[in-house]
Amino acid sequence: MEFNTQLLYAHDQALLALMIFIIMLGMGASLTVDDFRAVARKPRGVLIGFLSQFGLMPFIAFSLSIILDFHPAFAIALILIGCLPGGTTSNMFTYFSRGSVALSISMTTASTILALLMMPILLNLYTGSFTAQITASMQAEGTGAEFVIPTGNILSSLVLVLVPVAMGMFLRRKSPDWAKTAEDTAGFVAIIVILYLLGTAFIRHGGLFLQTPVEVYLGAIGIGLTGFFFGYWFSRLLGVFPLFQRAISLETGIQNGPVSFAVILLSFQEPVQSQMLWLAILYSTFIVLSSSVITLYFRNKGRFDWDVYRNTVIHNRLFGAEYVTNYPDGFLPGRLVRDPSQGTSPSQKRR
Amino acid sequence: MNQRISTENLALLFQKAAGRFDSLPAFAIRKSALKWKPVSYHQIYRKGLDLATGLIELGVQQRDHVGLFGDNRFEWILSDYAVILCGAADVPRGGDVTDAELAYIIDHARIQVAFVETVKLQERILRLRGILPDLREIILLDPKGTPQEGVRRLKEVCELGARLRNQGDRRAEERIAGIRPDDLFTLIYTSGTTGQPKGVMLTHSNMISQIKNIPGDHNCNDRLLSVLPIWHIFERFMEMYTISFGGCTYYSSIQTLGEDMRNVEPTFMASAPRLWEKLHEKILKGVKASHPVRQVLFHIAYFLSRQYKVSEYFIANRNLKMSRQPWWKRLALMPFHMVRWAIVLPWYGFFNAAVLERVRLGAGGSLKATISGGGALPIHIDRFFNYVGIPVLEGYGMTETSPVISARSLDNLVVGTVGPPLPGTTIRIADPETGEILYPNDKLAYGGRSMRGEILVQGPQVMKGYYRDEELTRQTIRDGWLRTGDLGIITHNNCLKILGRCKATIVLSSGENVEPEPIEMRLQQSQFIDHCMLVGQDKKFLAALIIPALTEFREAGFAEQSVEELATNPEAHKIILREIHRMTGLSNGFKSYEQIRDFRILPEGFQIGHELTNLYKVKRHEVELKFNHVIWELFSAKSSKNI
Incomplete structure (x- = not known):
């Protein structure tokens, strides 16, 4: 599929930026320095989580792109999603699935920092064939440019995203009451903005939903579910306790959606940007639904x-x-x- | 393993529980906020056997009655265990018992051996000893107290029993084997209408049937936080029920409840409506004190939850149905509720997770259900907890039914009712005047559902009778049906709803039973009071509606020509206030919960044929109807005058 018009207008982008800011602030508000210390003290669970998040997940994304025969732009987006760190959403779902929230927070913390190192490496590792395809088609059109993964831009957008997180942590130190409010508001804002984006997309480009090939939907939904599944069994095979297992499973499947928006908006250009963004929006929507279902299942089990x-x-x-x-x-x-x-x-x- | 232990009697229950749950904690006693002392199933059983053997050595016979006077403490449970293990029945009463009641109970129940909790109680009982020739042995529970001449320490009796058991004494085991299902395990004295307490005889099979039939799914991971008075039948039932599945009972108190809820994280709790009212107040206060944004979030969350739950109840056919609803009306409303349910669901899901969970954490966060009994739970409190996500299983019962007659269960939770009768229990609704059976009655529409009348009960939990009072027993249990004295109806979803009392007894929200007549009679002895009626059913305190004696006031120099004018005179209020103090104060032998906390002077007198019978007896129902607005205003005032 091709995008004839721009997916997001300028004010949408501003709104998205605001949402990313608020959500990352809320995420920071839920973290303390002690959480980082906890990671250093008990690295086993986090290590398994790390392997699952940065080992399994990108590979799952890569395999899905191949199996579903993705358009290169979608493939890059899916791999990008696979390489993302975890977000606070996973902490909430872990809480309600009766998993270890402490481990979930530790994993979120560790992966957010480690993403600075891992994301560029993994992206370059898995996207090679897809960037080559894009370059080939661009050259066929005669633009003559070469498409490369903008590693430097990705790094700087990641750093930029970490600024509100640090601000949130600072807020938590200063005023726990405000921090709690920020945390609650963040979740609420995320839902509103995602719904708004979906709604406007629906109104402006109603056909987009129909145009989107079935395999893109399969990829957007499947990556989360596959992540949950492998995260669960991978940690189970390593003999992890049930409540840690549930945390690792959810942390593997749930990625930090807002970070993907930031990276895509700041580092990629058309013609791939809109397509990548579309996949990120679809992923962010469906992951809330599938996590809810998985959480209910875990909660009972x-x-x-x-x-x-x-x-x-x-x-x-x-x-x-x-x-x-x-x-x-x-x-x-x-x-x-x-x-x-x-x-x-x-x-x-x-x- | 998740099944409850089922035995023939309570002594065997203790024995089996000790065998199966062994070192798991059965009870936990609070020393400080984060320091509790666990007592395991094995320990309490062994200690109970020791004390039981000591009691046998002191001459307690099978089927004897042993007094147990005092309030919540570990030694109380131990004594209860021991009395049951030696085949006897205990006669419990709280420390607030009056001297007259104490003497009456000891004499009436033919008590020879009695436990007393405190040194103070010990002195009181010793003073009464002269008129109680049969009372042979007194045992002091408080390990820190000093026993007086002729009083034994609990420890002494335990050690006596332990020594004997070491020498191979197995008389306790023989006693356990000798318990018959219809032997009493307790004889509970409740205040009677005629002034003297009446002894309710409850048997082992009464209690065993309750343990078997109560709905609920618990196992040895469950924690019960207890704040009820330990001798109350509701608490004793909860204790036995918890033992049957190996849970642990944590004894808390009203003062430390908030803290204990957060530390113990109870999975279930049982209490009188008063506690739920207090908790409700506390939660709302907490919300008000929180950040403005969070307040707004809470109100959105509560609103959504209400929309969601109301539709859910409607769809699941669990809305309160006092009268028959035509099928087309249900059909017509169904699409609306289904659409609303579906639209609200995701929003409710989010707010439930983000906001309401915080509220639940204030109550420990692990509560699967709470049980309310011992009085009617105000409907708004009931709704509040159910909407917030702490299901309240309201039950209905009385001491005479050991105690549960009906209870809501999680899968049949109709807010506003007390649920269907327990399995094996049958309920009838009868006309209080004529005795005609209104439900079940095939001749009436819908089999008699939504007909109001007195509730009659038949079932395995109904008491054996009142001890040494066959006349009263015959009056209460007629043709095998226990007359509860409560008015109720059966709703169209086959749940029982309580409407009020046929009898005059006022049950305060704290669970205390107040007999209004003696207090009213006393008040009417005042020259300034013509008539009066006490109100306060399900309220926090007792209040009085007063008809002043106009002639007396005029003689005292008041110029008012009518009761109506007098009602607005502050001087008259002062006089009535003084009279209430003088006639029914604590010094007159009335208990603290029998104190009148507020009153209203009614603007007109009672008339024969309307509010009074031909014999000048006040028709309570009529007065309540006519002065409904006065009573409402009386209790909706923010705080009582606290006179």
């Missing part, structure tokens, strides 16, 4: 081990750190019994 976890945590909180909860034989399923921490609470080491 994880009920029992979460109850065990909370109960042991509260026993340790009230009866002393030495207290060990001994469940009757047969009460805990095999997986929790074999778990060295017995039921996911790291504080309760069994001798």
Whole structure:
């Protein structure tokens, strides 16, 4: 598909920029310096998360682009999405899916920093054949230019995105009350703006939804779902506790949509920009829906081990750190019994 | 493993629970905010056996009645365990018992051995000992208190039993084997209309049936936060129920409740409506104190949640149906509710997650359900908690039914009702005057649904009777049906809705039962008061409607010509206030919850045929209807005068 008109007008772009700013501010407001320290102290979970986020996800994006035979612009966008760090959305979904919010926050924190290093490397690694295709078609049209991934621009837009995050963290230090408000508002703003963009796109270019090939929809929806699936099983095979598993699964599938908008707007030009943006918008929309469904599923499935976890945590909180909860034989399923921490609470080491 | 333990009697329940749940905590006692002492199922059972053996050695026989006077503390539970394990029944009463009641209960229940909680209670009981010749043994629960002559320490009796058990004494086990299902496990005295407390005989099978039939899905990960008085039947039921699935009961108090909720993160709670009212107030206060943006977010969230839930209830057929709704009306409204439900869903989802979850975190965040009983829950409180996402399962019952008759369950939650009757329990609605059965009645429209009348109950939880009062038992249980004295209807979704009382008893929102007649009689002894009626059903305090004695006021120098004029005279108010103090103050033997906190002088007197019967008895229902606006205004005032 080709875009005849511009997808976003100037004021839309301004709105999008504002949204990115508010969301990243909200993200910063939910983080503390302690979160970074926690990552340094307990790197195992974050390391698995890292492998899953920057190892699995870009590869999934690449494979999907090949399998679905994507137009190069869409392929680059999908790979870009695959290489993104996690966002605060994943923390909220992890909370409601009864996963480890601490791990989710740690992973978000770590991946946001590491993205500065990983994104340029991964993009260059996976997009080679697609950029070549674009260059070929541009040269066929006679523009004679060569298409390259604007690594420098991507880096600077990532740094730019980190500015409001730092501001949010500063706000949190100064006024926790304002920080909480910023956090809540951010989620709300994100939904409003995404709906607005979809709505205007619908009105202005109603045909766009019909023009969009089915495989683009499949890619936009599939990348999140595949991420959830592999994130879950990858961490399970590595013997991670259920509530960490749920966090890693969600963190892998849910990427930081606003960062992709920023990178696309600031680093790419037409003719690919509109197409990339369109895919990013579709991804951001569908990921909210699919995460909601997955969260409901996890929430139900994880009920029992979460109850065990909370109960042991509260026993340790009230009866002393030495207290060990001994469940009757047969009460805990095999997986929790074999778990060295017995039921996911790291504080309760069994001798 | 998630199943409740099912046994023949409570002693076997304790035994099986100790075997199955072993070192899991059964009870937790608060030392400070973050320091609680756990008592495991195994520990409490072993200690209970020791104390039971001690009691047997002191001469407690199978089916004896043992007094247990005091309030919430660990030793209370231990004593309760021991009394049941030695095949006897306990006779509990709180520390606020009056001397007269104490003497009456000990004598009437033929108590020979009694536990007292505090040194103060010990002194009071010792003073009464002269008139209680049968009372042989007194045991002091408070380990820090000093027992007086003739009083034993609890520890002493425990050690006595432990020694015997070490020597191979197994009399407690023999007693357990000797318990019959219709033996009493407790004899609870409740205040009666005629002045003397009446002893409700509850059997092992009564309580076992409750444990079996109550709806709910719990396991040993559940935490119950308890604030009810420990001797109250509602609390005792919750305790036994929690034991049956291996949960842990955390004993909190009203003062520390907020803090304890956050630290314990209870998964369920049971309390009287008063507590939910307080919690509601606290949540709203917290919202008001928060950031303006957050306030707006809260109101949006609450609004959305209401829209969503109302439609959900409608679609799921769980809206309150007091009268029959024609099918076409439901059909006509259905598309509207379905569309609204679908439109609101994503927004509700977001706000529920972002805003309402914070509210729930204030209550610990793990509450799966809360149970309200012991009085009617005001409908706006009921709705508030359900909309915020803390389901309230309101139940209905009384001491005589040990205690649950009906309860809402999570999958049949009709706000405004007290749910369907428990499995195995049958409810009838009867005309209070003629005794005609209105429900179930095939001759009436819809089988008698939405007919109002007195609630009659039949089921395995109905008491054996009132102890040593066959006449009263016969009056209360007729042809196998217990007369509850409550007015109710069966809604069209087969739930019970309580409308009020047939009897005069006023149940305050704190769960206290007040018999208005003695207080009214006392007030009417004042020369300045002609008639009066107490009100306060389901309210926080007791208030009085007063008809002043005009002639007396005129003799005292008042110029008013009518009651109506007198009602506006502040001097007259002062006199009535003084009279209320003089006649029904604490010094007159009335309890603190029986104090009148506010009053209104009515603008006209009661008339025979209207508000009074031929025998000058006040027709409560008539007065309530006629002066509804006065009563409403009385209780909607921000704060009582606190006289």
